[in-house]
Amino acid sequence: MQRTFRRTALFVGLLLSMSLPMEGAELGNASLQGNYFFTLHKMDASVLGFLFTNAVGTLAFDGSGRVTAQGAINRNGSVQLLNASGTYSLDAAGGLQLSIPGVPLTASGSVAFDLNSFLASNVGGSNLQSHDVLVAAKQPPPPYSAASLTGRYFLVERTVTATGATPQLENAAGAITFDGAGNCALDLTTNRGGSTTTASSSGTYRVVNDGTVSLSLAGRSDPVTLGFSPGGSLGIGATVRDTNRTIFDLFILTKADNAGWGNAGLGGSYQVVAGAVNINLGFSTSAGRVLYRGDGRVSYDLRQNRMGIAGTAVGDSTISVATSGSLQFGGVPNLTGQFQGGLGSSGHNLAAAGVSDPSVYNFFIAIRTPALPTAFSNGASFSSTAALSPGALVSLFGANLARQTELASSLPLPTQLGGASVRINGIESPLLFVSPFQINLQAPFELSPGTAQITVTLDGAEGSPLAGTVNPAGPGIFTLSRDGSGAGIFLHGATFSLVNEFSPARPGEVILIYGTGLGGVLPAVTSGAASPANPLASAVSSVSVQIGGREAEVSFAGLAPGFVGLYQINVRVPSDVTPAPNVPVVVTAAGLQSNIVTLPVAP
Structure with missing residues (x-):
């Protein structure tokens, strides 16, 4: 026997192994509470030409659908204090709707999987003459000091200088390293007015008592105001109070690490916003979901506003991620040119810009969206009617279920794998295999027949639950x-x-x-x-x-x-x-x- x-x-x-395929509360308004640093980069077309807006400050969410914006805003050269209120709505999948009439701002997007950041735009809205990008990072708890900001970040920058009849454009991509003592070093490739250069430079920074960072860089007369998410994984910022009030910029920083994953480190569903300016073709904004397959393949499902014409863009392409986290890609539907940038720590976010084509000024921001289990089945029959029973092998499907593809290599099976863990009615499930889109697990023997709640926790952040039924056998x-x-x-x-x-x-x-x-x-x-x-x-x-x-x-x-x-x-x-x-x-x-x-x- x-x-x-x-x-x-x-x-x-x-x-x-050959068959492997490719107690939390549901997300809602109450999930979004507290203060978030934000940066708004806005461009409006009018009969008078382009009108530019930059804003930085804090968005305070009350957990019940009300939001207040405070900070500073530069509306086409007129700098004012910003104090406006509005409403927001967060759905179970992490989709965010935001309206602040006093800016004015109406935007939609998604929160990140850990609720430490969100990304939104007005693509798909009624005002096709406006191109808005809103990025926010949750304010970390004190204390704040220069020592709290250290290490290497990938940096992407877009700057519009609104002087004269024709705005001057600048894109940059590269890296910035903070030493924890107020000094930083930059290595950037910059396309400034059609001239591309690669150079190293230095700067200084100081951390203000509200947690923001004032960054002073060579060649800029005024500092950039930055805000970082808890743990410093994402940084965002802009210049608002510049001397001449002509600078409208956007800075995105993603923390680099030494995981060495390459393409395997980029898998799952991400919310993306891409802004494009082509000297020959005009400007556009794209927003939507992107699926990264973990092997260099990419699928785009975007809404676009191209010169005031609304549309959609669906397509497949590829991306190349080096073991250092630096990345290159092209083939974004309806966007010309190549992007270069970096993948943030643990694959939580990425940023890139177009710097190689002198006629193209593109930027691209993406954040990993919440873990979202959508279905489960018996691991043998693939039936969902009696999939959950004590001790059974179960396949769980969805998006952003794990950081990367990983197979358990020893017994007893682990309860954490690829940054993911699964609980059924609060009991941790042993994991055989995880990927961004599927988890194979064993239902715990401790389960009792009755209703069930399945939750996936990714890198410490719990997603919305999936309901099910536990049977004595299945x-x-x-x-x-x-x-x-x-x-x-x-x-x-x-x-x-x-x-x-x-x-x-x-x-x-x-x-x-x-x-x-x-x-x-x-x-x-x-x-x-x-x-x-x-x-x-x-x-x-x-x-x-x-x-x-x-x-x-x-x-x-x-x-x-x-x-x-x-x-x-x-x-x-x-x-x-x-x-x-x-x-x-x-x-x-x-x-x-x-x-x-x-x-x-x-x-």
Whole structure:
């Protein structure tokens, strides 16, 4: 018996690895509370030409749909204090709607997965002459000092100098390093008025008592006001009180780290805003969702405002991320030119700009959106009707479920993998495999039948819950097609070889069936741990098998030793079954039926 289990578990474990695919509260207005640094970069077209607006300050959210903006705003050269109020709405998926008439500002976008930042624009709104980009970072708790800002950041900068009839444009991309003592060093590639240069320079910074950073750079007469999110992962800023009141700029900083992930470090769903100015084609703003596949592939689903004409842009492209986190890409739908920039710490955000084409001034900002589980299924049958039962293997689907693709490498299984953890009714679930779009897990044996709430926590931030039902059992049979249909996975009991069309089962023969979801076992087994060989862990629920419509004799039903969540049923093929290449097989446990699979039976 032990040899049977070991050999079969090894085979099924290999098959399972081949099949890998590609107590929190729901997000709402109450999730968005406290102060956020913000930067608004706005351009309006009119019969008089372009009107530019820059604003920096603080947005205070009250948790019930009201927001107050305070700071400074430069409206086409007129600098004023800003004190305006408005409303906001945050949905369960992290979608944000914001309206502050006193700016004026009406924008939509998304919060980041950890609620430490958000990104919005007015693309899709009624005012097609306005191009707005709003970026915000949650104000970190005190104390504030120069020592709290240290390390290397990727930096992207867009500057419009509104002097004369034709505005002067500047884009820059590169890195800035803070020493923790008020000094910084920059290495930037800059396209200024069609002339591209790469140079190193230095600057200074000081941290103000409200947590903002005043950054002084060579070649700029006035400092840039920056705000950083908790932990310093994202920095945003602009110049508002410049001497000549002609500077309208936007600075985005993403903290670099040494994870060395390359393309694998960029996976999941991101909210993006891209602003483009092409000297020959005009200007546009794009906003929407981008899916990064973790292998360099990218899918865009964007809304666009191109010179006052609303539209959509859907398409696929590629991106190249170096192990340092620096990145390059092109192929953004309806945007010309290449971008270069950097991927922030743990892949939480990215920023890039176009600096290689003298006629193109593009910038691109993206933030990872909240973890959002949308569906789950039995890991063998792919059925969702009885997917959750104690000890079962379950596949969870959605967006931003994990930081990267990762496979558990040891037993007992971990409860954190790829930055992700999953709780079902508050109980941590052992994880076999994680990716941004799917998690394979074991439902904890501690679950009790009844309603369930499934939550995914990504890098410490919990997403919206997914509702489900826990059943005493929910049987599923693994299939060779790995989709829950067609030929099931059976072994000959005498030879431990695979049953297939070339080696069919025979009436009266003992075969082994592999699946999951037979429910609790005795003796009890710890969730995530390998099932023991002695004594064997037998299913508590009543288990029956029908083969070709005939009741089959079950000699064992329980966990296969050495593996997690994998159940084995030893059953005798009825002697009176009618031979056929596709005899139906169904398992019933605790009154619930499995998927119907087929078994080849010869005379």
